[in-house]
Amino acid sequence: MPTRREWLFGVGGAAGALAVSAMLSRRSSRNAARHDASLDDATMLHGPYGHSVEPPATLGPTALDDLTIPPLARAGRVARTITITQQRVQVGAGREMDAWTFDGRIPGQILRVREGDTLALTVRNLTPHPHNLHTHGAHAPTQDGWEPIPPGETRTYEFAPRPAGLYPYHCDLLPSAQHLGRGLYGALIVDPVLPRPSAEERVLILGGFDTDDDGRSDLYGWNGVAGFFARHPLKVPVGALVRLHVLNLVPDEPVATFHLHAQTFDVFRSGTRRVPDEHSDVVPLTLGERAMLEMRFDAPGRYMFHPHQPRLAERGAMGWIVAV
Ligand SMILES: [Cu+2]
Structure with a gap:
């Protein structure tokens, strides 16, 4: 059985092309039966653009609107409570993941403030593991959020995010591949005092x-x-x-x-x-x-x-x- 690289690159000439064609056709019928079982390289060859992976059928066209369309910045002190949970989440059709989430969603809610205004974040850790919520950008180091929040505990951070820009917030505990990969991240938008053009x-x-x-x-x-x-x-x-x-x-x-x-x-x-x-x-x-x-x-x-x-x-x- 040739490797994928061999069928893509290793067979030359008309005889080779015929051999490749026959091989792909045999692979194609086998792949049809296991299309959803695993996303191996052969499956990728047959997926049309945009539909090699389907989202869960239960999610309608507006299901991600609140994670996609940012709120307008509110003036003054913006207070938000974020709860860290541990749960299974659907990340594709028939595909679930053991997740850690901010408020049961991946990513967490979109945070938005105006430069100079205050963001007050109350973070509750309802999981059996330590986590935290660290925000990028400039702020007092005491409000950075790098310290672990033990299971069951709550921390509040209050700061005026700056400068105007786009920032991630995320759990910063190690191993990062796990704490980020399981879903503990979100976006913070800081608007300039003189607003960007309406868009x-x-x-x-x-x-x-x-x-x-x-x-x-x-x-x-x-x-x-x-x-x-x-x-x-x-x-x-x-x-x-x-x-x-x-x-x-x-x-x-x-x-x-x-x-x-x-x-x-x-x-x-x-x-x-x-x-x-x-x-x-x-x-x-x-x-x-x-x-x-x-x-x-x-x-x-x-x-x-x-x-x-x-x-x-x-x-x-x-x-x-x-x-x-
Ligand atoms: Cu974490």
Whole structure:
């Protein structure tokens, strides 16, 4: 039995092509029967774009809206309570994971404040393990959240997040692959005092899901669900300014990218500056890195997005933006 690499690269000429064709056809009928059983390399060869991984059928098109459409910033002191839970969560059709969550969701709620205003976070740990909630950005070191919160205990952090930008918050305990990989992360948007231009805003957090508990992500997805935005595209109005807040929280890949088809965008790295750092159609993000991306879709239609890393794209991180 040749390896996948051998059938992709190792057989030359017409006889070779016929042999490959016959082999693929035999593999294809075998794969059809086990399509949902495991996402092996052969399955990937036959998955059409965007549908090699399906989201849970119970999730309708608006199921992730509260994790995708950010709230407007409120003036003054913003108080939020976040509860850390341990539970099984569905991360794809028929695929579950032993998760640790902020409020039962992956990612946690979108936090948003205006620069200079105060964020008061009360964090309750209802799991049998120590966890914490550490926020990126500048603040008093006593409010950083790196100390473990023991099981059953509560901590409150109060600070004025700065500077204006886009930040992750996450559990910072070791091993990170486990505490991040099981779902303890979310986004904090800090708006400048002089607001950014009004836009259609969406938050997209890329995560990895270890569904077989072998310490390695085997599914990937935006906002906690593999395959979701391939099945349920983001919708934006034609011609509107669109601002995507994109964060990479995949714990076990050195880098992930956000790549958009058929349109280019301004890249505001970390969202901390008012002028774009570059103009591109792909932006690389290491773990914990993020960027605000601004674009307009002048033609109605479907625009594909995905990480440019095949492993991530093929295992659940394909998506579409539909301009209507
Ligand atoms: Cu943790």
